[in-house]
Amino acid sequence: MAPDPAVATAPEVARERLAGVRGVLLDMDGVLMLRGEAIAGAPDAVGRLRAAGVAHRILTNTSLVSRRTLSASLARAGIHLPPEDIVSALSATAGYTRDVFAGMPLYVLTSPDGRSEFIGQWLLSHAEADAPGATAAAVVVGDAPDELTYGNMNRAFRLVREGAALVAMHRNPWWLTAAGPTLDAGAYVVGLEYATGIDATVVGKPSREFFIRAIDDLGIGPLGDLVMVGDDLVSDIGAAGALGLRTALVLTGRHGPDDAAAAARGEPPATGAPIVPTVVAPSLAEVVEALAP
Numbered sequence: 001m002a003p004d005p006a007v008a009t010a011p012e013v014a015r016e017r018l019a020g021v022r023g024v025l026l027d028m029d030g031v032l033m034l035r036g037e038a039i040a041g042a043p044d045a046v047g048r049l050r051a052a053g054v055a056h057r058i059l060t061n062t063s064l065v066s067r068r069t070l071s072a073s074l075a076r077a078g079i080h081l082p083p084e085d086i087v088s089a090l091s092a093t094a095g096y097t098r099d100v101f102a103g104m105p106l107y108v109l110t111s112p113d114g115r116s117e118f119i120g121q122w123l124l125s126h127a128e129a130d131a132p133g134a135t136a137a138a139v140v141v142g143d144a145p146d147e148l149t150y151g152n153m154n155r156a157f158r159l160v161r162e163g164a165a166l167v168a169m170h171r172n173p174w175w176l177t178a179a180g181p182t183l184d185a186g187a188y189v190v191g192l193e194y195a196t197g198i199d200a201t202v203v204g205k206p207s208r209e210f211f212i213r214a215i216d217d218l219g220i221g222p223l224g225d226l227v228m229v230g231d232d233l234v235s236d237i238g239a240a241g242a243l244g245l246r247t248a249l250v251l252t253g254r255h256g257p258d259d260a261a262a263a264a265r266g267e268p269p270a271t272g273a274p275i276v277p278t279v280v281a282p283s284l285a286e287v288v289e290a291l292a293p
């Protein structure tokens with residue numbers, strides 16, 4: 001029977017559809033955490049995955065802070081994952097600039113903690129970016145509430161006009177914090193694209209390279225032996241499904257059953273082709289249960 005995305009998949013059906021999965025990619029926001037707190041059942045579910053020795057990586061667009069800081073805040077919420085288990089849009093962007101712009105000057109808009117992911121790379125200070133005739137190989141935009149000021153955006157704009165590549169950690173429009181829906185860095189990326197006429201290279205989800213980076217890190221193939229667990233139909237489920245991974249939509253975050261039904265018809269939030277997750281689960285706990293031997 002075809003999956004019905006409008007309702008949670010029955011446990012025995014989920015178990016069947018996830019049979020043979022050997023590796024798990026987990027989104028963070030809306031799967032493990034929401035509004036700064038652990039989602040019910042997530043700490044236990046992660047503990048079960050780790051105890052069972054199931055290969056896993058967190059694949060998150062969260063780029064406010066370093067993986068070390070993310071790991072510490074997850075631990076405070078009872079979710080124990082070392083920094084090495086996390087691939088963030090921030091860490092992947094630092095890996096990307098290390099590969100593509102080795103030894104070249106970069107103007108990176110990120111938090112002071114976020115800069116720690118770029119150790120060994122040449123990051124321009126704001127004053128250097130302001131100097132007459134300043135150039136950079138790339139301007140990098142991430143989540144950095146205190147850094148995304150008019151002055152810094154203007155510096156970024158001028159550098160891109162002078163030939164710097166425009167790199168975005170992601171282009172998420174908004175996310176949920178303890179204070180409610182909150183403007184994300186995507187709005188600034190789109191603003192720079194508009195002002196410069198240059199399209200940004202997006203490193204985080206839904207880019208294919210971001211998934212490949214985490215999958216290579218896990219060293220598991222074929223891709224059908226992996227499942228992506230996420231709360232976003234487009235950047236988690238659609239993107240992973242297009243790569244050939246199995247997918248589990250959890251209903252603890254951004255998208256609910258009505259969104260899933262619409263996406264299956266190819267309507268928003270789907271963009272273009274219909275999006276149908278392999279399974280729909282109330283939360284991560286049920287996905288981990290379905291994976292248990």
Ligand SMILES: [Mg+2]
Nearest residue numbers: 027029030231
């Ligand atoms: Mg999410």
